Amino acid sequence: MHEGVDREGRQLYPAFPYDHFTKATDEDIHALYSFMMSIPAIHNVIPANQLSFPFSFRPIIAGWKVLFLNQASLENDTSESVEWNRGRYLVEGLGHCGSCHTPRNALGGEEKGSLYAGGTAEGWNAPPLNASLVTAHHWTVDQLAEYLSTGWHKLHGAAAGPMADVAKNLGQASKDDVHAIAIYVASLSPQPDGRTAVITDNVGKNQPANVVAIYTGACAKCHNDRNDVGPSKALSLSLSTAVHQGDPANTVRVILHGIQSYRTGGGPYMPAFDAILTDTQIADIAQYIRARYTNQPQWADIKTEVIKARQEAQP
Amino acid sequence: MTISLKINGQSQDVDVDPSTPLLYVLRNYIGLHGPRFGCGLGQCGACTVHIDGRPTFSCILPIAAVGDREVTTLEGLLEDGKPNKLQQAFIDEEAAQCGYCISGMVMRAQALLHTKPNPTDDEIRNYMRPNLCRCGTHTAIMRAIKRAAIA
Numbered sequence: 001m002h003e004g005v006d007r008e009g010r011q012l013y014p015a016f017p018y019d020h021f022t023k024a025t026d027e028d029i030h031a032l033y034s035f036m037m038s039i040p041a042i043h044n045v046i047p048a049n050q051l052s053f054p055f056s057f058r059p060i061i062a063g064w065k066v067l068f069l070n071q072a073s074l075e076n077d078t079s080e081s082v083e084w085n086r087g088r089y090l091v092e093g094l095g096h097c098g099s100c101h102t103p104r105n106a107l108g109g110e111e112k113g114s115l116y117a118g119g120t121a122e123g124w125n126a127p128p129l130n131a132s133l134v135t136a137h138h139w140t141v142d143q144l145a146e147y148l149s150t151g152w153h154k155l156h157g158a159a160a161g162p163m164a165d166v167a168k169n170l171g172q173a174s175k176d177d178v179h180a181i182a183i184y185v186a187s188l189s190p191q192p193d194g195r196t197a198v199i200t201d202n203v204g205k206n207q208p209a210n211v212v213a214i215y216t217g218a219c220a221k222c223h224n225d226r227n228d229v230g231p232s233k234a235l236s237l238s239l240s241t242a243v244h245q246g247d248p249a250n251t252v253r254v255i256l257h258g259i260q261s262y263r264t265g266g267g268p269y270m271p272a273f274d275a276i277l278t279d280t281q282i283a284d285i286a287q288y289i290r291a292r293y294t295n296q297p298q299w300a301d302i303k304t305e306v307i308k309a310r311q312e313a314q315p
Numbered sequence: 316m317t318i319s320l321k322i323n324g325q326s327q328d329v330d331v332d333p334s335t336p337l338l339y340v341l342r343n344y345i346g347l348h349g350p351r352f353g354c355g356l357g358q359c360g361a362c363t364v365h366i367d368g369r370p371t372f373s374c375i376l377p378i379a380a381v382g383d384r385e386v387t388t389l390e391g392l393l394e395d396g397k398p399n400k401l402q403q404a405f406i407d408e409e410a411a412q413c414g415y416c417i418s419g420m421v422m423r424a425q426a427l428l429h430t431k432p433n434p435t436d437d438e439i440r441n442y443m444r445p446n447l448c449r450c451g452t453h454t455a456i457m458r459a460i461k462r463a464a465i466a
Contacts, residue, residue: 209333210379216334217377222356232356258357263444271357271445275369276376 001029004065011061014068014108020096022071028094068109080187087184090177097185100126100162116188123312124161125249127241130188134244134296137197138190144182149175151267152233155197157240158268160254164261199238201225202292211284218276219285233268238293248299251286253309274313279306318378322347323391333379338362340378341388349389349418353447360446363419364388370426370445389418392425401425404463405456412450419446424460433464 004018005011012018021029049056074092076085091097100121102110111117118128127133139147139156147153151167159167170178222234229235237243242250258272273282283302290298299305317330320337322345329344336355341347341364350373353361357375364373365387373386392399398406402421411417420443427434427442434442439460448456 213333213379214377217336218375218380221375230356231354232358269358271372271375273375275366275371277380278382281380 001032002071004061004069011058011065013058013061014064017096017099019069019110020093020099022069023074023089023093025073064107064109067107081183083180083183084187086177087180087182090181091184095181097129101129120249121162123249123309124163124253125242125245125247126163127245127250128189129185131190133189133241134246135241136199136239136244138192139186140192141179141182141186144186145175145179148182149173149178151262154229154233154235155239157235157242158233158259158262158270160242160259160261161250164259168261197239199225199236200293200295201236201238202295205291207288207291208284211288214277214281215285215288218273219289222270232270234270236293237289240293243289244294244296246296248286248290248302248305249309251289252282252302252305255282255286256306256309257313274310279303279310282306318381319383320378320381320386321383322386323388324385329378331378334377336374337364337376337378337381337386338373341373341386347388347390350422351415351418353415353419358447359416360419360423361416363422363446365391365422365426368426368429370423372445387422389421392421399425401428401460401463404459408455408459408462410452410455410459412448412452416446416448416450416452420448420456424456424463428460428464434460436461 001018001021001024003022004014004016024032054060074089077088080088098110098116098119100119101116102112103114103117103119105111116129117132119126135156137155143153143156147156147159148167148170150171151159151164158164170181219237222230222232223237224230224234225236227236240251242254245251254270255277256272256274259268259270260272262268277285280303283306286302286306287298290296316333317328318333320327320329320340322341327345329340331340331344338350338352341350342352350364351361352374353359355374357372360372362372362374363370365371365385366376366381367384368387389402392402401424405411405417405421410420423443423446424439427439431438436457439457443456443460
């Protein structure tokens with residue numbers, strides 16, 4: 001957990017995020033160890049390493065560590081509150097939020113100069129947590145805490161893709177810890193200015209009739225813009241972070257696969273449109289939503305993104 | 316606006332607003348009552364039909380988006396006017412309580428058997444997940460699908 005070396009002394013790939021776990025205290029690591037050792041053992045055959053040379057040669061990871069592994073522990077920042085420091089400890093350490101939300105360089109190291117400027121996860125866009133985040137309005141601490149522990153907030157939308165699993169796990173974490181995480185994450189971006197969310201709706205401006213018809217029949221029954229989220233907990237798309245992002249990765253993937261993660265818990269739900277709409281229709285709908293609900297430019301190469309996202313989903 | 320649809324092997328022209336969900340067109344304009352209106356939000360699966368062989372919620376599929384893709388409803392599974400193997404298996408296993416979800420269940424199960432003629436229990440459970448049954452007829456539905464798979 002701290003050094004990225006297994007019990008036989010072999011170097012571990014940083015896909016296991018020890019570059020973050022190294023910030024966890026010895027006490028927490030011991031607690032995790034005790035918990036894991038209390039779970040009955042199973043027989044598990046470890047899959048063979050499928051990386052090609054030279055990456056298959058584990059000792060080269062020692063070189064990666066010289067460049068990217070900083071084992072220094074986090075010093076308490078006395079200018080900040082106890083809760084903020086607790087939040088930073090959880091986010092930088094066991095939470096390893098930067099593994100997805102910080103961009104990586106060509107060698108797979110996190111770009112510490114661009115901390116939380118946004119990255120990728122399993123094809124999804126992990127949005128920036130800092131000032132470069134483009135949304136309809138800023139997150140407050142309470143909104144973040146609710147979103148992180150339930151996967152949804154009525155003014156921001158649902159945690160989808162890999163973030164859905166994070167929210168489901170944080171739903172089991174203590175309220176105090178989730179609140180501390182929210183305090184730290186909120187401190188990374190400008191604070192709310194007290195204004196309510198700005199709803200953009202450029203309805204009726206140069207929008208092709210067939211795309212409007214598909215949007216009306218397929219989307220608008222739930223995304224009804226009446227401030228009434230209904231049983232699927234669907235928001236006005238003007239509030240969606242995905243729709244405001246610079247690339248269409250998340251919008252395309254949500255349309256294709258829907259939001260299925262909270263099905264048994266009564267959380268947000270969206271049906272998958274992969275069998276309902278064609279690639280061209282999904283691309284057209286995404287651009288329509290972008291044009292209607294944001295003042296951002298149209299996305300480039302959207303059809304390519306739809307085809308890529310479909311291929312990723314093939315088992 | 317007149318829109319041409321290919322339904323159960325036949326071409327049909329309908330004159331309705333292009334945003335109208337396929338389900339409403341099937342039931343109200345063409346008189347095919349196999350697909351049911353359940354939630355209208357793509358949550359329950361009672362409206363399931365096949366679009367080019369893939370199970371699809373027809374309540375959130377506007378007819379403007381159907382294009383020249385082939386629509387198959389519960390009625391389209393009949394063979395010589397009689398229930399096909401899967402439909403008969405649902406009857407034989409009495410896999411219905413109130414019956415409201417069953418047409419959608421048959422359509423989704425048929426799509427599974429087309430791609431996987433002999434699915435495992437886990438494959439059936441996983442594939443059928445989008446369709447809901449409030450009566451708890453799941454074990455009978457499982458038996459019906461397996462009966463059709465083996466037969």
